[in-house]
Amino acid sequence: MKRLPKGFLPPVTLDAAHAAPMYDQLSEWFRRAILDGRLRPGQRVPSTRSLAKELNISRVPVLSAYEQLYAEGYLQTFVGAGTCVARSIPVETKPVKPAQRESQRSLAPSAPRRIAQRVAGLRAPPQTWADNNGAFRVGLPAIDHFPTAAWSKLIHRHVRQPKLEHMIYGSPMGYLPLREAIAEYLGTVRAVRCDATQIIITTGSQQGLQVCAHALLEAKDRVWMEDPGYPGARQAFHTVDASIVPVPVDEEGLNVDEAVRLERHARVAYISPSHQFPLGVTMSAARRMQLLSWASRAGAWIIEDDYDSEFRFGGRPLASLQGMDTDDRVIYVGTFSKVMFPALRVGYIVVPKDLVTGFAAVRDAFDTFSSTLYQAALTDFIREGQFARHIRRMRAMYLERRVALLEGIAQHLDDKLEVVGTNAGMQLAALLPSGIDDVALSIKTAKLGISTRPLSICYAKPPKRGGVILGYSGASVAEIRDGVRKLRSCL
Numbered sequence: 454m455k456r457l458p459k460g461f462l463p464p465v466t467l468d469a470a471h472a473a474p475m476y477d478q479l480s481e482w483f484r485r486a487i488l489d490g491r492l493r494p495g496q497r498v499p500s501t502r503s504l505a506k507e508l509n510i511s512r513v514p515v516l517s518a519y520e521q522l523y524a525e526g527y528l529q530t531f532v533g534a535g536t537c538v539a540r541s542i543p544v545e546t547k548p549v550k551p552a553q554r555e556s557q558r559s560l561a562p563s564a565p566r567r568i569a570q571r572v573a574g575l576r577a578p579p580q581t582w583a584d585n586n587g588a589f590r591v592g593l594p595a596i597d598h599f600p601t602a603a604w605s606k607l608i609h610r611h612v613r614q615p616k617l618e619h620m621i622y623g624s625p626m627g628y629l630p631l632r633e634a635i636a637e638y639l640g641t642v643r644a645v646r647c648d649a650t651q652i653i654i655t656t657g658s659q660q661g662l663q664v665c666a667h668a669l670l671e672a673k674d675r676v677w678m679e680d681p682g683y684p685g686a687r688q689a690f691h692t693v694d695a696s697i698v699p700v701p702v703d704e705e706g707l708n709v710d711e712a713v714r715l716e717r718h719a720r721v722a723y724i725s726p727s728h729q730f731p732l733g734v735t736m737s738a739a740r741r742m743q744l745l746s747w748a749s750r751a752g753a754w755i756i757e758d759d760y761d762s763e764f765r766f767g768g769r770p771l772a773s774l775q776g777m778d779t780d781d782r783v784i785y786v787g788t789f790s791k792v793m794f795p796a797l798r799v800g801y802i803v804v805p806k807d808l809v810t811g812f813a814a815v816r817d818a819f820d821t822f823s824s825t826l827y828q829a830a831l832t833d834f835i836r837e838g839q840f841a842r843h844i845r846r847m848r849a850m851y852l853e854r855r856v857a858l859l860e861g862i863a864q865h866l867d868d869k870l871e872v873v874g875t876n877a878g879m880q881l882a883a884l885l886p887s888g889i890d891d892v893a894l895s896i897k898t899a900k901l902g903i904s905t906r907p908l909s910i911c912y913a914k915p916p917k918r919g920g921v922i923l924g925y926s927g928a929s930v931a932e933i934r935d936g937v938r939k940l941r942s943c944l
């Protein structure tokens with residue numbers, strides 16, 4: 454039998470002045486804890502010796518109480534696992550007290566208990582397509598090709614000889630060597646103009662967006678948001694009760710003229726200019742300039758979400774919008790979720806110098822700081838060249854996978870899917886013929902083990918034409934080919 458971890462000491466209370474003897478009080482406490490579900494079937498309980506020691510009493514009453522509980526079938530001993538709550542006890546044993554039953558009736562089911570209203574707007578409908586990691590799962594890197602051996606070596610390096618600074622509270626700005634490495638990387642590869650003092654490490658770029666929302670917006674402030682756009686950004690703005698202004702996206706990116714027409718006085722514009730999520734278009738130079746000049750005139754802020762720009766497969770590398778900004782209006786948001794793996798939960802924001810203190814205070818208020826161990830290992834991964842090597846390998850692999858998907862679509866789905874966007878990223882968007890419900894389609898494909906994300910969930914209002922977002926980075930060429938056939942069968 455699997456060895457269970459040592460039992461935690463439960464908060465047993467004994468009353469020396471009570472008329473009931475100690476062993477009786479003890480066995481009654483355990484009976485109640487088991488029936489209330491506080492101690493679960495199979496859960497290990499402390500040994501008689503440690504419980505007696507903890508309660509500062511002789512072992513005799515503890516032994517008597519345990520014996521009684523064995524006899525009544527509440528406890529059981531398993532070889533190698535010690536004494537546990539009997540597995541035969543049903544999980545739902547909780548007896549409902551009469552008073553409790555009464556109050557439950559008065560609440561159920563028509564009167565849900567009150568929590569903040571904004572939660573309703575944050576709750577996404579069930580997303581069955583996200584329950585599987587089959588072909589086309591959006592945001593899934595090629596995890597099986599991640600250099601796990603090199604990464605574990607770096608983690609071990611820091612775990613084996615942990616420095617004091619890795620074990621104690623760190624700065625809300627993040628681990629300085631990592632911020633320096635990121636500043637260098639962004640300057641070289643993305644033409645971002647910054648130094649390490651402007652970089653704040655966040656727990657994923659979702660928290661970066663959250664920090665931006667809290668630092669820049671008051672309730673009811675207007676935010677231009679690409680439509681279709683990234684639902685994660687919409688959620689972040691929703692948490693500060695901002696008012697979202699959906700702005701159409703065309704082949705040049707967010708339509709700035711239309712945005713001004715819709716709401717001239719927005720405080721913030723959220724954009725993903727390198728590879729718009731989800732349509733995949735690249736914002737044109739003219740639109741970038743138009744947007745920067747609007748922000749300057751309006752005294753507004755631009756949040757640039759540069760989530761997967763490492764993967765461009767054709768043409769020259771694109772500079773960031775932040776690098777073109779001469780009025781310090783852009784907050785640049787980046788992440789390691791795509792280039793490393795999403796569970797790392799490390800992202801960053803690049804903040805104009807005069808805003809750093811305010812942004813750091815907001816970031817501190819969220820979760821103080823991100824895990825220093827991962828930040829330190831990541832710094833070495835970048836500094837020792839593994840990061841650049843990994844990106845190069847993944848870029849070649851994702852291109853191969855993208856080509857396989859495009860060929861599959863051309864061969865089997867040409868009459869059904871219209872691919873949009875540029876040659877970049879880890880996923881592509883494809884429009885469906887009008888009249889096809891993309892949510893129903895994604896539910897259907899999920900049943901076959903493939904994960905297509907409906908395009909319509911990225912729109913503020915149901916669009917005229919639905920579509921699918923197909924991730925290709927996390928599936929092999931063979932899985933992509935098989936996925937295309939399955940998708941065809943669903944259509």
Ligand SMILES: Cc1ncc(COP(=O)(O)O)c(C=O)c1O
Nearest residue numbers: 592657658659683730760788790
């Ligand atoms: C547009 C966009 N921004 C950011 C992210 C990454 O979020 P995080 O860094 O929180 O994992 C994603 C991931 O799907 C995304 O699509």
